[in-house]
Amino acid sequence: xxxxxxxxQDIQDDxxxxxxxxxxxxxxxxxxxxxxxxxxxKGDYLCVYPDRDYNLELKCFHTVWSIGLCVELLxxxxxxxxxxxxxxxxxxxxxxxxxxxxVGYHDEADQTFVLCVEVDxxxxxxxxxxxxxxxxxxxxxxxxxxxxxxxNIVIPWKTLDEFKMLSLMFKHERQPALW
Numbered sequence: 001x002x003x004x005x006x007x008x009q010d011i012q013d014d015x016x017x018x019x020x021x022x023x024x025x026x027x028x029x030x031x032x033x034x035x036x037x038x039x040x041x042k043g044d045y046l047c048v049y050p051d052r053d054y055n056l057e058l059k060c061f062h063t064v065w066s067i068g069l070c071v072e073l074l075x076x077x078x079x080x081x082x083x084x085x086x087x088x089x090x091x092x093x094x095x096x097x098x099x100x101x102x103v104g105y106h107d108e109a110d111q112t113f114v115l116c117v118e119v120d121x122x123x124x125x126x127x128x129x130x131x132x133x134x135x136x137x138x139x140x141x142x143x144x145x146x147x148x149x150x151x152n153i154v155i156p157w158k159t160l161d162e163f164k165m166l167s168l169m170f171k172h173e174r175q176p177a178l179w
Contacts (some may be wrong), residue, residue, distance in 0.1 A: 100119065
């Protein structure tokens with residue numbers, strides 16, 4: 001019997017549940033940002049440990065890019081954008097008060113999570129020029145789904161790891177190592 005295809009929101013909720021349970025297990029208390037302005041600048045959650053606190057953004061994708069992490073530079077690059085659907089800097093620029101990005105990747109066919117990584121977003125922004133210079137030939141990816149035509153730059157997994165900006169949270173046994 002074939003499983004019914006789950007909605008994108010259900011899959012996003014599963015990632016959120018996994019990450020929040022993992023944080024709780026590590027002694028973290030989380031508070032979800034509810035207002036749009038906080039979400040735009042700080043991300044999805046305030047994470048509080050006894051000795052520190054930070055902001056966290058969750059992203060969920062259905063494709064693991066073997067070449068690297070897609071970093072959103074411009075959301076909705078449509079030239080005819082208007083007040084109802086304005087152009088927007090991507091999350092690299094909008095999430096100015098966000099410290100970490102947790103990215104979960106799921107297999108679209110069987111809806112199983114295959115990889116979950118944590119990216120030190122604050123450090124990535126602080127060392128952006130050095131990171132870009134270390135990438136031999138920058139690659140860009142364009143996405144027409146979701147919030148309009150989005151422009152992404154791909155940062156190789158190995159580069160993120162070399163700059164100590166990447167932590168593995170979960171990897172399914174069938175997912176090949178990326179770095």
